[in-house]
Amino acid sequence: MKKLAVIGSTGSIGTQTLDVVSARPEHFQIEGLAAGSNLKLFLEQVKQFKPKIASVGSKALADEIKPFLPAGVQLCYGPEGLVEVAAGTDADTVITAVMGSAGLPATLAAIAEGKTIGLANKETLVTAGHIVTSLAKEKGVPLLPIDSEHSAVFQCLNGENRSDVAQITLTASGGSFRDLTREQLADVTVEDALKHPNWLMGAKITIDSATMVNKGLEVIEAHWLFDVPYEQIGVLLHPESIIHSYVEFQDSSIIAQLGNPDMRVPIQYALTYPDRWTSPSRRLSLAEVGSLHFQEMDFVRFPCLRLAFECGKIGGTATCVFNAANEVAVARFLSREIPFLKIESILEETVSRHVPVMNPDLDEIREADSWARDMAARL
Numbered sequence: 001m002k003k004l005a006v007i008g009s010t011g012s013i014g015t016q017t018l019d020v021v022s023a024r025p026e027h028f029q030i031e032g033l034a035a036g037s038n039l040k041l042f043l044e045q046v047k048q049f050k051p052k053i054a055s056v057g058s059k060a061l062a063d064e065i066k067p068f069l070p071a072g073v074q075l076c077y078g079p080e081g082l083v084e085v086a087a088g089t090d091a092d093t094v095i096t097a098v099m100g101s102a103g104l105p106a107t108l109a110a111i112a113e114g115k116t117i118g119l120a121n122k123e124t125l126v127t128a129g130h131i132v133t134s135l136a137k138e139k140g141v142p143l144l145p146i147d148s149e150h151s152a153v154f155q156c157l158n159g160e161n162r163s164d165v166a167q168i169t170l171t172a173s174g175g176s177f178r179d180l181t182r183e184q185l186a187d188v189t190v191e192d193a194l195k196h197p198n199w200l201m202g203a204k205i206t207i208d209s210a211t212m213v214n215k216g217l218e219v220i221e222a223h224w225l226f227d228v229p230y231e232q233i234g235v236l237l238h239p240e241s242i243i244h245s246y247v248e249f250q251d252s253s254i255i256a257q258l259g260n261p262d263m264r265v266p267i268q269y270a271l272t273y274p275d276r277w278t279s280p281s282r283r284l285s286l287a288e289v290g291s292l293h294f295q296e297m298d299f300v301r302f303p304c305l306r307l308a309f310e311c312g313k314i315g316g317t318a319t320c321v322f323n324a325a326n327e328v329a330v331a332r333f334l335s336r337e338i339p340f341l342k343i344e345s346i347l348e349e350t351v352s353r354h355v356p357v358m359n360p361d362l363d364e365i366r367e368a369d370s371w372a373r374d375m376a377a378r379l
Contacts, residue, residue, distance in 0.1 A: 055081030129224030216308020
């Protein structure tokens, strides 16, 4: 039986992870769960899976939920609670599904304890990829990607020599506004932005998909996960989201991973690797799909993706600043404080004002993160 801890259990990836676990309860034991503020759903999860440790976002939330917890469940809260759930249980594998840079300390703590990481928190590698991958290598800890694109690349590389790779290409749906011109983006609403055509995701990642920031974060993550230079990473628009990503090799052969858009598939693969179990996902019929469409990426139409590549090539704290500024800008858009296109200008301005620190330690990363958030909030 595999023992799991899930941080970010009430989010989109967290809930789907627990769906996969529920389908095979005889194979999994939930050791720890951590969430933010969705107490109603979290309490349902704790009652169903009875983890040894549960954590919520703050002391006030912990006090609110404490009287309703099952007997024997240890309650924690805040950033320390995330670390406790990730590293303080007997879990073999930790699913890091919490949104944003808050997942970094918990992920590092889990790696330090030798736990396998099911990585759905791309910000962990975006902000501190050099630290995370170095520690994982030192501890012999696998980083199993859960994002559909990185899971696809991971599968395409199975059994292949990494030196034979010519190009990794991540596919992108284009998000909610893929068919709109930049002029038409001026007046889009929050409600418009949250209508993703293919995937069911949380609010923040859905906005990131519309700006193409999400793909930019995935490019940076791919650089660290697969140890390839940015010059060998490409992005291709693919509206159907059937080909999740592909790898071209030196002999011009291409290996791609295909499937219907369903996050339960890459989640389950990370949980069962190297085995493949029967999936609840609907099987793909290419005859039914009929045709697939592709389009070269337009960096003028999607300037945030261009900026992500630029920050990745600069290195150091540039990617941390890009991520932190985006988190603030997206939150401001979701609260209707700024229009959609203002997200782009806030990112550009924040990154342009930053002086990157090369090979930063954790304190320097935290300082850059804090500076970027303050700048993005004031612009």
